[in-house]
Every structure is written in structure tokens, then in C-alpha cells.
Amino acid sequence: MFNPHWLLSFRTLAEEGSFTRTAERLGITQAAVSQHIRHLEKRLGPLLVRKARQPDLTPEGKALLEYCLELDKAERRLHLRLSESDTDGGEVSIITPGSIGLTIFPHLLAMQVANPALVVRHRFAPDYEVHDAIAQNRFEMGLMSYRPDDPRIAAAWFAEEPLELVVPAGRSGDSWSALTGLGFIDHPDGLPMATRLLSRRFPGNPGARHLPVRGFSNQVGLILEFVARGLGFTVIPQYARRAFPRQNEIAVVDGDPRIVDTLWLVHRSEWPLSRRARRVIEELSRLLAAAGGGSTASTHGN
Incomplete structure (x- = not known):
């Protein structure tokens, strides 16, 4: 595990392109910034090509910057997932086959427009990718065209197609x-x-x-x-x-x-859907039924 202060100095330096501006932005000395970079380079190798104007990132430096950005994304996802009690805000992540995805995507966007604090993360994928994404907890919920035979995944009838x-x-x-x-x-x-x-x-x-x-x-x-x-x-x-x-x-x-075909709503069996996810599914079910899709999805099935 890398010291978060070292990573913050490195990422800020990559953004600012200057030890001086990095130190000013972080409220520390240039010597402290240099020390943080040295600690990282002892473990990872050269991260910067130091030039007169501004440093360039080495391949190792670019890889570390990507790592820093992924950490930021993970932290934002954590905060969104922890806001369980909020039905109008936070992240709703869903992965679906293309056919049903084309139908529900405009509705998901409309929900986000009506509730700007809601964050919709949707991915189109074939059934096997939906299964893997749910099993590995990369998405909270998904839709599949077959009922998975996997004890890690709960499935409930969602619609017929x-x-x-x-x-x-x-x-x-x-x-x-x-x-x-x-x-x-x-x-x-x-x-x-x-x-x-x-x-x-x-x-x-x-x-x-x-x-x-x-x-x-x-x-x-x-x-x-x-x-x-x-x-x-x-x-x-x-x-x-x-x-x-x-x-x-x-x-x-x-x-x-x-x-x-039957479309199944799936999620990890040990974690019930969040309140906002259940609200989204109920709204999608209502909209599909009104459009003739015949969906009366349950969010409690197994």
C-alpha cells in the first residue's frame, strides 16, 4: 500500500507540471514534494523525466497516474454506494443485454434528469458478461435472458420478450x-x-x-x-x-x-438491492408494462 500523501503529491505534480505549483497547491514545501516522489521512485523506478520547463512522465509514471485515477473513481463509487437511504441520489449500476438495454436506457436517462443527484451507470453486455459482472460485484444489478444456476446470484422474473x-x-x-x-x-x-x-x-x-x-x-x-x-x-x-x-x-x-424468452433481474444473493435500485426497477417495470412489455418485476425474488 502506498502512502496516500505520496500519491497526492505525485498526482498533483502530474497535473501541475511544476514542483513549485504543486507545493503551493498542497500547502507544503517543494522539498516535501521531492521527498514524496523519491519514496515512490525507490519502489517503482523512475517516474519522471526532469526537464527545464516541466517534467514528463515515464511509462512507469503514466501507469502510476492511472492507478491514482482508479483510486479516485473507487472512492467516489464507495461514497455513492454507502448512501443507501437516499432513493433520489447516489449510483444505480445496471448491466443488460443490448435488446432490453435499448428500451430501458432512455427511461434511465429520464430518471436522472428528474433526479439530478442520481448517477446512472449502464453497460450493454451479453449474458455471460452480465453473469460475471454481477458475480464479481462490478454492477449492483443486471438483466439476463436465462436464470443463472449460481448460488452467488439471486434472480427474479422481470419481463417476457x-x-x-x-x-x-x-x-x-x-x-x-x-x-x-x-x-x-x-x-x-x-x-x-x-x-x-x-x-x-x-x-x-x-x-x-x-x-x-x-x-x-x-x-x-x-x-x-x-x-x-x-x-x-x-x-x-x-x-x-x-x-x-x-x-x-x-x-x-x-x-x-x-x-x-424470460428476462431475469439478477443481483448478488447475499446483498439485497439498495432502496434507489428497487425504486428504479419499480419505475422501469411500470413503464414497460405501460408500453406493452408485460413486466411486473419483483425486487425480492431469488
Whole structure:
């Protein structure tokens, strides 16, 4: 563990570029600043290239500065997490797959606008990253498309999300030959989703693996750009389709059977959600239900 006074002198020196200004800013002598830097260099090696005008950071110095900045971020996160009793302020951290993330993100921003003391930290990630982030306590809560079999993680039903077959507006998608003619727009979860839906919707056909692929994107917000331009069809979760801004350029092909996924609200099992996190989830649940998402999320499940 490094002496915090040494680190403060180093970071201030990196910002000011001058031993004199650093000493003035910290209210100590230049000799004290120099001594702090020497203590650090004894342990880490040269941190500065001393020049006539101002010192430059060595690679070791740049690494130490990054370390100092990470400490500051960690301290701010600690203060935010400790303000448990405040439902209108503090940090709410949530990690979600792209589809539901596209839907809830504008609502999260609206909540922060209405409550400026609230700090929203949101990350888009596939299921396996959501699982790891919650297990390692990097985010307070997350959403997943399967219920994790992990005793460290509590899970509660949050919403249902159908898979949809989406084609360009005015094009047919009610036969296997029509889909083959269009071609498939792939994405990271595209083939499994297409296999699950199309194998039931069009039994007896060769399967999604045999469809010609006309495009690919790993950005959920861009997948339907291909479809809107008539370049092919895709299979995508409903929330991702609803978030697309130009609904008149795409069409959903209805049919049976419907394939519906469950979205699970997850968090570390030994730590209940904070009051502000529960408030955010309740508000998101209400907004999704009003929009036809059918969510009646519980914040107590396991």
C-alpha cells in the first residue's frame, strides 16, 4: 500500500507540471514534494523525466497516474454506494443485454434528469458478461435472458420478450423460399435465435444454418438497418425491434408457435438491492408494462 500523501503529491505534480505549483497547491514545501516522489521512485523506478520547463512522465509514471485515477473513481463509487437511504441520489449500476438495454436506457436517462443527484451507470453486455459482472460485484444489478444456476446470484422474473421474424416492409416472410430469397442478417445471437424460431415456424426445412447470410452486425441498434434497406431478414428480440426508429421500413411476420424468452433481474444473493435500485426497477417495470412489455418485476425474488 502506498502512502496516500505520496500519491497526492505525485498526482498533483502530474497535473501541475511544476514542483513549485504543486507545493503551493498542497500547502507544503517543494522539498516535501521531492521527498514524496523519491519514496515512490525507490519502489517503482523512475517516474519522471526532469526537464527545464516541466517534467514528463515515464511509462512507469503514466501507469502510476492511472492507478491514482482508479483510486479516485473507487472512492467516489464507495461514497455513492454507502448512501443507501437516499432513493433520489447516489449510483444505480445496471448491466443488460443490448435488446432490453435499448428500451430501458432512455427511461434511465429520464430518471436522472428528474433526479439530478442520481448517477446512472449502464453497460450493454451479453449474458455471460452480465453473469460475471454481477458475480464479481462490478454492477449492483443486471438483466439476463436465462436464470443463472449460481448460488452467488439471486434472480427474479422481470419481463417476457418474444423473438420476432423481421423483414423489409412490403416483402414476404411467410415461406421458407421467401426467406431464402431475402437472405439472413446475422448478429452474435442470430443463429441460435433463428434456429429456435424458424425450426418451429417452418418444420421440415434445411434449417437456419443453410440460409444465405447477407450481412452481420454486433451492434444491436444497427442490425435492423440492413433489413430496413431491403438487404435481408433477421430474427431479433422484440425490445430491439421496438427501439428501431423507422418502424415503417420494417415488418414483423406473425405466426405460430411464438417463442418467448424470460428476462431475469439478477443481483448478488447475499446483498439485497439498495432502496434507489428497487425504486428504479419499480419505475422501469411500470413503464414497460405501460408500453406493452408485460413486466411486473419483483425486487425480492431469488
